[in-house]
Amino acid sequence: MESLRLSNFSSSVVDEIRKFLAGKSETLVVTHFYPDGDAIGSLLAFGGMLQQLDIPYVLAIDDKCPGKYDFLNGIQQIRNLKEAPLNKEYYRVVILDAGAISRIGSAYNAIGTGTEILNIDHHFTGDIYGKINLVNTEAAATSELLFDLFQALGITVTADMASALFTGILTDTGRFRFANTTGHAMHVAAELISLGADAGVLTENIYYNMSVEQARSIASALGSMELYANGRVCMIGLQGEDRITETEGFVEYAASIKDVMLAVFYCEIDKDLFKVSLRSRCDVDVSAVASGFGGGGHRKASGYRYRGDLVSLKQKLISVLENHLDNRKHTSA
Amino acid sequence: MESLRLSNFSSSVVDEIRKFLAGKSETLVVTHFYPDGDAIGSLLAFGGMLQQLDIPYVLAIDDKCPGKYDFLNGIQQIRNLKEAPLNKEYYRVVILDAGAISRIGSAYNAIGTGTEILNIDHHFTGDIYGKINLVNTEAAATSELLFDLFQALGITVTADMASALFTGILTDTGRFRFANTTGHAMHVAAELISLGADAGVLTENIYYNMSVEQARSIASALGSMELYANGRVCMIGLQGEDRITETEGFVEYAASIKDVMLAVFYCEIDKDLFKVSLRSRCDVDVSAVASGFGGGGHRKASGYRYRGDLVSLKQKLISVLENHLDNRKHTSA
Numbered sequence: 007m008e009s010l011r012l013s014n015f016s017s018s019v020v021d022e023i024r025k026f027l028a029g030k031s032e033t034l035v036v037t038h039f040y041p042d043g044d045a046i047g048s049l050l051a052f053g054g055m056l057q058q059l060d061i062p063y064v065l066a067i068d069d070k071c072p073g074k075y076d077f078l079n080g081i082q083q084i085r086n087l088k089e090a091p092l093n094k095e096y097y098r099v100v101i102l103d104a105g106a107i108s109r110i111g112s113a114y115n116a117i118g119t120g121t122e123i124l125n126i127d128h129h130f131t132g133d134i135y136g137k138i139n140l141v142n143t144e145a146a147a148t149s150e151l152l153f154d155l156f157q158a159l160g161i162t163v164t165a166d167m168a169s170a171l172f173t174g175i176l177t178d179t180g181r182f183r184f185a186n187t188t189g190h191a192m193h194v195a196a197e198l199i200s201l202g203a204d205a206g207v208l209t210e211n212i213y214y215n216m217s218v219e220q221a222r223s224i225a226s227a228l229g230s231m232e233l234y235a236n237g238r239v240c241m242i243g244l245q246g247e248d249r250i251t252e253t254e255g256f257v258e259y260a261a262s263i264k265d266v267m268l269a270v271f272y273c274e275i276d277k278d279l280f281k282v283s284l285r286s287r288c289d290v291d292v293s294a295v296a297s298g299f300g301g302g303g304h305r306k307a308s309g310y311r312y313r314g315d316l317v318s319l320k321q322k323l324i325s326v327l328e329n330h331l332d333n334r335k336h337t338s339a
Numbered sequence: 340m341e342s343l344r345l346s347n348f349s350s351s352v353v354d355e356i357r358k359f360l361a362g363k364s365e366t367l368v369v370t371h372f373y374p375d376g377d378a379i380g381s382l383l384a385f386g387g388m389l390q391q392l393d394i395p396y397v398l399a400i401d402d403k404c405p406g407k408y409d410f411l412n413g414i415q416q417i418r419n420l421k422e423a424p425l426n427k428e429y430y431r432v433v434i435l436d437a438g439a440i441s442r443i444g445s446a447y448n449a450i451g452t453g454t455e456i457l458n459i460d461h462h463f464t465g466d467i468y469g470k471i472n473l474v475n476t477e478a479a480a481t482s483e484l485l486f487d488l489f490q491a492l493g494i495t496v497t498a499d500m501a502s503a504l505f506t507g508i509l510t511d512t513g514r515f516r517f518a519n520t521t522g523h524a525m526h527v528a529a530e531l532i533s534l535g536a537d538a539g540v541l542t543e544n545i546y547y548n549m550s551v552e553q554a555r556s557i558a559s560a561l562g563s564m565e566l567y568a569n570g571r572v573c574m575i576g577l578q579g580e581d582r583i584t585e586t587e588g589f590v591e592y593a594a595s596i597k598d599v600m601l602a603v604f605y606c607e608i609d610k611d612l613f614k615v616s617l618r619s620r621c622d623v624d625v626s627a628v629a630s631g632f633g634g635g636g637h638r639k640a641s642g643y644r645y646r647g648d649l650v651s652l653k654q655k656l657i658s659v660l661e662n663h664l665d666n667r668k669h670t671s672a
Contacts, residue, residue, distance in 0.1 A: 181542075192538070196529050210516065214595045218566065218596060237551070263547075
């Protein structure tokens with residue numbers, strides 16, 4: 007039986023982090039704006055460690071946390087820099103889960119010429135901006151890396167820290183569904199349950215927490231469903247009176263249908279202005295599709311904004327998606 | 340770090356199973372009708388072990404397997420006794436995941452006076468019907484127990500066996516959501532990934548595989564949403580032209596809404612005949628509610644059939660659910 011192996015990082019970086027923490031000076035810990043479960047989870051868990059080490063700290067994000075994470079213990083500690091900007095520089099800054107330093111927004115103002123940065127991340131990036139960099143793209147989540155780091159440092163993972171780290175792994179793997187759901191990620195999740203994370207409570211709070219308005223909008227969106235390319239492209243959307251602001255994850259409903267390879271969700275956000283989300287369940291790279299319309303994202307999930315009417319949005323997008331599917335067929339032939 | 344501990348079963352039962360298998364005579368392996376992912380997964384994995392041990396075997400269920408499991412390697416081996424009944428008795432019969440022997444249906448005909456039964460299960464039951472019984476209600480799934488057994492017996496778990504066992508744990512824990520999602524269940528899932536189970540492929544096939552008809556019906560069902568008891572009861576349903584036959588899991592949409600404690604899904608299956616599914620997200624026992632209407636189930640999930648019109652169905656059910664919520668308030672006051 008394979009035992010839990012540590013993520014692939016060197017003992018020298020652990021030594022550097024140990025020295026960084028030994029300074030005991032006030033530490034600013036930040037993560038990226040548009041924070042997701044891994045950003046928030048890793049921030050809270052890192053705070054838990056600093057508390058344990060008696061190091062004064064500030065947790066900050068240049069954004070609001072999505073309401074579905076309100077139930078996590080300690081979340082009220084996180085300072086929203088949009089409401090309460092930082093007014094001084096910090097000698098020590100820890101940046102978690104941010105593939106580029108630009109992603110910390112106004113927290114950048116707290117960095118002076120003498121600031122030591124500790125960068126802990128699992129994103130693929132050329133921007134190695136820390137004095138110390140614990141970057142491992144094999145980890146499913148920054149929370150997974152932090153668990154391994156805590157083990158290496160001999161930190162006690164409390165139930166609250168375990169819940170925060172589990173949140174990060176849960177959300178970054180899409181509930182243990184994406185290709186990053188490795189045996190190691192799952193082993194860490196198992197350890198976190200043993201340490202007090204409640205998988206049921208965390209999953210219910212994060213994924214079974216729709217508003218009534220959202221449920222009604224999902225009904226409208228599914229009611230608008232159109233299939234193209236012999237059922238390989240599924241498009242759903244909201245416009246006019248049906249539109250709402252919180253539509254995160256709606257594209258998944260289009261991607262839940264058998265044989266669908268490319269899923270589209272559009273939402274009118276203003277007169278003749280649409281937000282478009284794309285999901286790929288095949289080897290078509292939807293970040294390339296979104297780039298063609300001025301947007302971006304990942305191979306499997308991307309998005310863009312479209313100015314124009316819905317008819318032209320659909321015509322242009324469907325034609326591009328059909329081309330991608332056709333090229334794919336030619337390639338594999 | 341806690342290592343993977345074996346489920347709580349004695350070495351003597353493992354010795355008995357070793358002797359049972361040493362006989363090498365043709366073995367019938369069955370599970371319960373209305374088979375779910377754990378029934379099918381444990382059946383396929385047990386077959387994999389028997390193949391490895393060069394023991395001739397028949398895998399059988401007195402039912403059809405739901406189509407969403409068609410992608411599992413080896414599933415075509417499973418004999419549907421509704422189509423091809425057994426025509427002889429077996430000296431050795433293995434019964435998996437069946438809390439009562441009545442749940443194997445017509446497979447019971449294969450049991451004679453001299454038949455040795457090996458019963459492996461995780462259900463709570465008074466019916467200990469095997470000659471050998473490996474029953475552990477602490478396991479999330481029979482598949483979890485089988486993994487531990489394979490380890491104890493020194494069986495090699497192939498990638499196909501790992502995928503089958505992962506399917507069992509995945510589905511019986513509701514995608515790692517129900518209260519049975521223990522650290523041990525998760526550790527076993529992690530091992531199975533390391534042994535070749537692909538969490539992403541398995542989850543996509545089982546949970547992201549709706550028909551277009553189902554997606555349209557979910558739209559209709561959500562469109563019918565009604566809230567009662569200050570939003571603590573949510574009811575959705577299908578009737579008339581909107582009704583379809585495959586509605587497994589539809590009640591989850593009603594149970595996905597914030598603050599909903601009791602969720603209801605009804606579906607008209609014939610003129611004035613409804614199938615009603617109930618889900619509880621609080622301490623109200625919905626199996627008691629269903630029993631009151633002649634149905635049954637578990638504390639958290641139950642159902643019944645109702646003969647009458649939709650108006651009376653709603654009136655009667657809502658009044659019972661409101662009473663349960665009120666009594667609950669009084670108890671906790």
